[in-house]
Amino acid sequence: MDDFTIESLKKLRSALDSQDNLAxxxxxxxxxxxxxAREDPHFVDLAxxxxxxxxxxxxxxxxxxxxxxALLKRTLTTLNEARExxxxxxxxxxxxxxxxxxxxxxxxxKSLGKFVTNVVDKARIKTAxxxxxxxxxxxxAAEFAHAEKREVASYISATHLPEKYRTIPxxxxxxxxxxxxSE
Amino acid sequence: MxxxxxxxxxxxxxxxxxxxxVLRFLREKADARFLVPPGVYEEMVSRPLGIKRYGxxxxxxxxxxxxxxxxxxxxxxxxxxxxxxxxxxxNSFFVDxxxxxxxxxxxxxxxxxxxxxxxxxxxxDEKTTRLLLEDPKRMRELMQGExxxxxxxxxxxxxxxxQLAGDMLVVRSTELVALAAKRGFFxxxxxxxxxxxxxxxYALRYAGCSISSDELLQYERTLLD
Numbered sequence: 001m002d003d004f005t006i007e008s009l010k011k012l013r014s015a016l017d018s019q020d021n022l023a024x025x026x027x028x029x030x031x032x033x034x035x036x037a038r039e040d041p042h043f044v045d046l047a048x049x050x051x052x053x054x055x056x057x058x059x060x061x062x063x064x065x066x067x068x069x070a071l072l073k074r075t076l077t078t079l080n081e082a083r084e085x086x087x088x089x090x091x092x093x094x095x096x097x098x099x100x101x102x103x104x105x106x107x108x109x110k111s112l113g114k115f116v117t118n119v120v121d122k123a124r125i126k127t128a129x130x131x132x133x134x135x136x137x138x139x140x141a142a143e144f145a146h147a148e149k150r151e152v153a154s155y156i157s158a159t160h161l162p163e164k165y166r167t168i169p170x171x172x173x174x175x176x177x178x179x180x181x182s183e
Numbered sequence: 184m185x186x187x188x189x190x191x192x193x194x195x196x197x198x199x200x201x202x203x204x205v206l207r208f209l210r211e212k213a214d215a216r217f218l219v220p221p222g223v224y225e226e227m228v229s230r231p232l233g234i235k236r237y238g239x240x241x242x243x244x245x246x247x248x249x250x251x252x253x254x255x256x257x258x259x260x261x262x263x264x265x266x267x268x269x270x271x272x273x274n275s276f277f278v279d280x281x282x283x284x285x286x287x288x289x290x291x292x293x294x295x296x297x298x299x300x301x302x303x304x305x306x307x308d309e310k311t312t313r314l315l316l317e318d319p320k321r322m323r324e325l326m327q328g329e330x331x332x333x334x335x336x337x338x339x340x341x342x343x344x345x346q347l348a349g350d351m352l353v354v355r356s357t358e359l360v361a362l363a364a365k366r367g368f369f370x371x372x373x374x375x376x377x378x379x380x381x382x383x384x385y386a387l388r389y390a391g392c393s394i395s396s397d398e399l400l401q402y403e404r405t406l407l408d
Contacts, residue, residue, distance in 0.1 A: 033330060036285075037278045135276065135326040138192050138309035138391075139287030149226075150195055150237065153309070153391025162388065163395045164325060165310040167317040170401040177358045178365075180304055181185045181213045 005042070005094075006086045008034075012046060013079040016053055016072070024054035028123075032130030035144065042095045044127060044145055045102065051123035052105045062112050071108055075101055121147070128152040133161055185215045186300050187354070189253070190293045191226050192308035192391060194219070196356040198227075198240035200386040203247065205363035210252045212366045217247075217306075220292040221258035224248070256296055264295035264347075271344040272315055276326060277335040283326070285311055294348060303351045306359060310393040313353045315344065356387045357394050357402065 008031065015023035028050035035043035053075075062068050078097050085094040102120055109118035128145035129152060132138060138156075142149040156162065168176075197203040209215040219227070228245050231237035247253040265288060272286035290312045297303035307313055314322040319341055327334045360368070360383055369376040369383075384402050388394050 036283060037281055037330070039281070039284055132309075132311075134329045135283055135285045135311065135322070137286050137290050137311035139289045140285060140311070143287060149191065150199065150391070153192065153195055154199075154389070156393075157389045157391050162310070162393045163397070165314060165393050166395050166398060167313060167321065170398050170405075173354070173358060174361055174405070176352055177304075177354050177362055180302055180352050180354075181209070181215060181362050183185065183302060 004034075006083055008043070008046060009079055009083040009086060009094075009098075012050055013076060013083070015050070016079070017076055019057055021054050021057045024050045024057070028054065028127070029130050032127045032145075033134050035127075036131050036134050036136055041144070042098065045095070045098050047127040047130065048120060048123045048145070049098065049101060049105070051126045052102075052109075052119050055119045055122060056105075056108075059113070061114075062108070065112060067108055067112060071104055074104070117151075121151075125151050125155050129156055129159065129161070132156060185213060185302070185304055187215055187217050187304045187306050187359075188256075188293050188296045189217055189219050189223065190290060190305065190307040190309070190312065191223050192393075193306040193354075193356045193359070194223070194227050194244060195240070196308045196387045196390045196392045197359070198243055199390040200383065202356070202360055202383050202387065203243055205359050205368055206247060207250070207252045208363045208366070208368050209359065213362065217253045218256050218296065219248075219253055220256045220261060220289075220296045222289045222292045224255050226289060258292075260298075261292055261295045264298055265292045268294045268344065268347065271340045271347065275315075275319070275337050275341045275344060276323060277337065278326075278330055278332055280335075282337075283334075286315070294351075297348075297351060303349065305351055305353050306356065307353060308355050308387075308392040313355075313393070316348055316351055316353055319345070355394060356392050357384050357398075360384060360387065361402065361405070 012027055015027055028047045031043045031047035031050060035047060056062055078101055082094045082097040085097060106118055106120045109120060113119060124145045124147035128141040128147040131141035131144055138149060138153055142152045206217050228241045231241035248255055269286055269288060269291040273284045274282045276283045293305060297305060323334050323336055364380040369379045372379040381403050384399055388399060
């Protein structure tokens with residue numbers, strides 16, 4: 001496994017250990033971009049983890065619970081183990097350990113959260129949005145992040161992203177469409 | 184007779200904003216044919232029918248198919264061409280020497296389905312397919328801006344993709360609504376028809392149609408006559 005992956009696991013653990021919300025969000029964006037560049041679902045999982053933890057840290061009703069503290073402790077241990085597996089070249093084992101954290105986060109969100117949509121699903125939507133921003137189509141982004149396409153589309157529409165994607169001026173596009181529909 | 188292949192992104196916008204009536208309206212008023220490949224139908228109807236939250240959209244689209252407003256395309260001739268579009272799009276842009284897999288099979292299937300149309304029209308609300316067809320240079324600039332790394336274009340793949348797509352016209356759900364509005368789709372609102380039209384465009388944007396605020400303002404300046 002390459003140094004970049006090992007370094008990424010280290011950074012994620014460090015940001016989580018120091019409960020650095022901004023660093024976690026920044027890492028999540030970087031991991032999503034890397035996932036598309038490397039076509040590596042492992043980085044999708046890392047992005048979802050980073051977004052999820054960043055979101056949890058904003059929720060005082062959750063981070064003050066013993067369940068959260070226990071999960072945080074387990075996660076820090078698991079990330080250490082994953083990094084050791086990565087260093088030893090055990091790619092699959094590293095991926096499995098990271099992926100095993102996601103259901104735990106989902107469970108915590110479902111049991112202690114106040115919303116129907118859990119934190120991990122929201123993190124999937126944010127990860128898909130990053131993939132979309134970096135070039136992936138809506139379907140490709142949603143599929144890669146295992147997010148619901150409608151939710152991703154709706155989330156993107158509330159960002160400034162659609163401002164960037166102008167091509168043909170509206171008047172011209174309408175003219176062309178009118179021509180095509182009048183033939 | 185305009186022949187429009189619909190991608191899931193445009194159908195989602197239309198279904199989720201209750202503007203899917205424009206398909207029925209344009210079928211009648213403009214003799215338009217709306218077609219969906221099997222992958223789109225599967226994603227818009229078959230799969231969501233099992234999910235209560237999205238079931239209503241699925242039921243409404245299924246009704247449009249049953250009423251022959253939307254036609255289901257046979258998939259057997261699309262596979263090879265779909266893979267060709269997919270392979271070309273996903274080998275057109277490279278970062279750090281690696282190809283960026285940016286297009287999904289569903290979108291490629293829509294492109295493949297336009298084969299044989301004299302004036303092919305693709306209804307797609309998401310941005311990647313539209314940028315690939317209309318402005319691949321801008322696509323590269325945007326990706327480079329996000330990655331802050333050099334994005335290399337494989338010109339052979341990109342040119343072949345463009346050649347294969349031909350003179351495809353891209354419309355979004357907003358254009359479909361605009362065409363319908365011009366033909367009287369909002370007449371039932373009387374003196375508030377223009378307001379209803381403009382409001383529907385904003386609803387489409389927030390349901391996922393990739394249209395900028397500036398474009399929406401341009402639409403607001405367009406009248407119905």
